[in-house]
Structures are given as structure tokens and as C-alpha cells.
Amino acid sequence: MRQPARSPLSRWSHRHWLLAGLLVFLTALVATIVPGLAKATRKPPAQTGLATVELPLPAPAALPAPDARAAEEWLPVTVEAGQTLGGVFEELELPASLMYEALDVPGMREPLVRLRAGAVLEFQLGGKDGLRALRFERDEASRVELRRQEGRFVARVIERPLERRVMTASGEITSSLYAAGHRAGLGDAVIHQMANAFSYDIDFTQDLRVGDSFKVIYEEIWRDGERLRSGGVVAASFTNRGKEFTAVRWERNGKMEYFDLEGRPLKKSFMRMPIEFARISSRFNPRRKHPVLGTVRAHKGVDYAAATGTPIMAAGDGRVSFAGWQNGYGRTVIIDHGKGVTTLYAHMSRLGKHKVGQRVQQGSIIGYVGATGLASGPHLHYEFRVNGVHRDPLTVTMPKPDPLTGAELAAFRAATAPAVAQLKRVGGVQLASR
Numbered sequence: 001m002r003q004p005a006r007s008p009l010s011r012w013s014h015r016h017w018l019l020a021g022l023l024v025f026l027t028a029l030v031a032t033i034v035p036g037l038a039k040a041t042r043k044p045p046a047q048t049g050l051a052t053v054e055l056p057l058p059a060p061a062a063l064p065a066p067d068a069r070a071a072e073e074w075l076p077v078t079v080e081a082g083q084t085l086g087g088v089f090e091e092l093e094l095p096a097s098l099m100y101e102a103l104d105v106p107g108m109r110e111p112l113v114r115l116r117a118g119a120v121l122e123f124q125l126g127g128k129d130g131l132r133a134l135r136f137e138r139d140e141a142s143r144v145e146l147r148r149q150e151g152r153f154v155a156r157v158i159e160r161p162l163e164r165r166v167m168t169a170s171g172e173i174t175s176s177l178y179a180a181g182h183r184a185g186l187g188d189a190v191i192h193q194m195a196n197a198f199s200y201d202i203d204f205t206q207d208l209r210v211g212d213s214f215k216v217i218y219e220e221i222w223r224d225g226e227r228l229r230s231g232g233v234v235a236a237s238f239t240n241r242g243k244e245f246t247a248v249r250w251e252r253n254g255k256m257e258y259f260d261l262e263g264r265p266l267k268k269s270f271m272r273m274p275i276e277f278a279r280i281s282s283r284f285n286p287r288r289k290h291p292v293l294g295t296v297r298a299h300k301g302v303d304y305a306a307a308t309g310t311p312i313m314a315a316g317d318g319r320v321s322f323a324g325w326q327n328g329y330g331r332t333v334i335i336d337h338g339k340g341v342t343t344l345y346a347h348m349s350r351l352g353k354h355k356v357g358q359r360v361q362q363g364s365i366i367g368y369v370g371a372t373g374l375a376s377g378p379h380l381h382y383e384f385r386v387n388g389v390h391r392d393p394l395t396v397t398m399p400k401p402d403p404l405t406g407a408e409l410a411a412f413r414a415a416t417a418p419a420v421a422q423l424k425r426v427g428g429v430q431l432a433s434r
């Protein structure tokens with residue numbers, strides 16, 4: 001993260017850098033104009049490049065005084081992790097009273113207090129109060145400028161309308177999904193989202209084959225003629241080993257989800273593995289010899305060997321019913337998923353942020369791999385219980401998530417029909433000519 005100006009000294013060096021930059025720019029400008037002049041006056045125009053070297057640099061005195069220029073200059077300050085707005089004002093040696101005045105401008109308190117690490121505040125320093133103006137991005141679609149006028153802040157909101165562009169792409173797998181996606185002009189965010197949507201049906205590390213193909217309709221968010229970010233995948237289809245899967249985006253209960261054409265969620269109630277980059281080191285086994293105790297004891301879960309600190313995810317949506325230390329299990333989290341299903345995650349080096357009673361979403365990080373309790377090395381011990389009975393998480397029939405039905409299914413079909421029709425047309429020409 002960049003350092004904001006810490007003292008008047010560093011602010012001065014900031015201005016000096018700008019001066020130096022301006023000199024370099026002027027030199028470059030002279031360098032590009034002068035060869036042309038040399039050509040016109042000298043013949044033959046040999047070694048025109050040399051002419052630029054001998055030219056005197058413009059004297060710094062010819063430039064506007066730093067103070068006059070500083071008045072127009074915006075000093076950007078990036079908010080650091082853990083830094084408050086007060087901290088930013090303090091670093092710039094601006095009185096706290098100015099900050100309180102800014103917070104009291106109607107509509108400003110909430111966006112200013114909400115500014116997070118990485119957000120940029122820009123200041124025009126100087127003037128009677130030490131501050132001429134302050135500006136920041138209130139949200140994606142607007143920027144606010146607070147300018148001192150007669151001893152008070154006057155706010156100006158500059159709206160920056162967002163534009164949603166619908167894009168289409170298609171491709172065929174020759175090596176990896178990412179390679180094919182990049183060839184089709186897709187960014188990593190879109191490829192990742194497409195892979196995620198299909199990840200419950202297709203194991204992209206093992207099932208992918210050369211000749212598999214995809215079609216995707218996605219959005220891009222543009223602002224002021226510039227691409228701001230991906231707007232996500234609207235619909236996609238993926239043909240894996242001759243079988244076609246379709247994903248259509250639809251908002252249910254305020255959450256974006258992907259459904260198949262019949263309105264069944266692609267996302268299953270539980271992930272196959274609550275951890276990435278891990279291998280199974282011990283399976284569910286009612287008669288296993290315990291690696292630490294040496295006695296025959298049922299192994300009532302699956303062990304995933306992984307490096308200490310590897311994130312552990314909630315296998316499904318639910319509520320944290322335990323987070324703490326348990327004998328043998330070490331640092332442990334238990335999640336209650338409702339309908340009699342609980343999952344347990346043991347031997348953590350560190351617990352996640354969730355407290356007992358808090359809701360967690362499938363995939364959110366609830367802790368980190370470790371070797372606490374009775375463990376021979378760092379691994380996740382994962383248990384799946386149905387009505388209190390241990391089941392093998394690798395073979396248990398997972399409860400199915402609710403499909404869309406009735407009026408909601410009808411609304412889903414009507415709203416997504418254009419995208420589904422468009423999806424069928426994507427890449428159609430190429431397919432016909434092949």
C-alpha cells in the first residue's frame with residue numbers, strides 16, 4: 001500500500017517529484033519537436049538525434065512557483081489497513097475540527113466512515129484553513145467533492161453513470177480451461193465464475209477433456225468509456241465429454257445463484273471437499289488403528305492432509321454451533337446445517353472469525369489447517385453427521401437443495417428466456433462451418 005504524506009517534508013518531496021516529472025516531460029517534448037526543426041534547417045539531415053543533446057534545459061525559474069501550482073494539485077492518500085479518517089487528517093496535520101465539519105455535511109458521514117483500506121482520498125491543501133478541497137469516490141457511480149467556501153464545506157456530487165454491456169464468447173478446450181478462456185477473450189473473473197458454477201457437476205482438475213467446449217454470456221461494467229470490472233456470468237453452457245451442462249443466473253432470496261434450465265440449483269447443499277489443495281490421507285473407517293494411540297478405534301471422518309494454514313471452508317450454509325477446543329480434536333468448529341445435519345472440522349491451527357450462533361455461507365473460511373489435539377501432522381479431520389450418526393462424507397447421499405417451483409419457476413423461465421436463446425446462438429456460425 002502506498003504511503004500517504006507523513007509530514008510537510010514528504011509533501012515537499014512530492015511536489016519536487018512533480019517538478020522533476022514536468023522537466024522530464026518538457027525535455028521529451030523538446031526532443032520530439034527539435035529533430036523536425038533540425039531537418040528543415042540542416043542538410044543533409046544526418047544524426048538528427050544528436051541535436052537534442054546539446055539543447056539547454058529550460059530553467060526551473062520559468063516554471064510556476066510551487067505554491068501556486070500546489071493550490072490546484074490533488075494529493076492522493078490511500079487509506080491503510082486499520083487507519084481511521086481521523087488518522088488520515090492527523091497525518092496531513094489537518095485539524096480534527098475540519099474532519100468533523102466534513103462528516104456533518106448532509107449525506108457525507110456514512111460514505112466517509114465506510115471508507116476501507118485501499119480507498120483513495122484526495123486533498124487540495126493550503127488556503128486559510130489548510131484545506132481547500134477534499135474528494136473521494138462515494139460509490140462506483142458517483143464521486144463527491146467537498147470544497148471550502150467562506151469557512152464551510154460545499155458538497156458537489158459528480159454522477160458517473162454505469163453502463164452494462166452484454167458480451168458473448170465461446171471456446172474449445174485444448175489444454176486448460178483458463179487457456180481456452182483467455183483465447184476467447186475472457187478475463188480471469190469470468191472464467192473463475194463459470195468454473196465455479198459448474199464445479200458441482202464437473203471436476204475441472206480431472207474430468208476436463210480436449211474437445212470440451214463452452215459458451216458464455218457475461219456482463220461488463222463500463223464507466224466514462226472505460227471498462228471498470230466484470231459484471232459476471234449471465235448464462236453459460238459447458239459440454240464435457242459430450243454431455244452439456246447449462247447454468248443460468250437468477251436471484252433467489254436476495255442472492256445470485258445458478259440454475260439449470262429446469263430451475264434446479266447447480267450449487268449442491270454440500271461441497272464435496274471443504275478444503276482446496278489437499279489430498280485424502282485417511283478415509284472413513286469403523287475399524288482403524290489410531291495413528292497416535294495405536295489402538296483400534298473407528299475413524300469417523302475423512303482426513304485431508306494439507307499445509308498448516310490452508311483455509312478450511314464451511315461445507316454448506318448453516319450456523320456455527322461450536323468453535324473452540326475439544327479433547328483430541330484440538331481447535332474445532334461444528335456447523336449445524338439444519339434438517340439434522342452437522343459437520344465438524346478438527347485440528348485447526350487457528351479458528352476463523354465466526355462466533356457461536358453466527359450464520360455461515362457455504363465456502364466461507366471457518367478456520368485453518370493445523371495439528372492441534374491428537375494429530376500426527378497437519379491435516380483437517382472432517383466429520384459429517386446425520387441425526388447424530390457419523391456418515392462417510394464421501395459416499396453419503398447429500399440432501400438436495402430446493403428447486404424453483406410454481407410462480408417463481410415461471411418468473412425464472414420468462415426472465416431468463418432471452419439469455420437462454422442467445423446462448424444457443426453463441427458460436428453457432430463456427431459450429432456450422434466446422
Ligand SMILES: [Zn+2]
Nearest residue numbers: 301302303381
Ligand atoms: Zn481424522
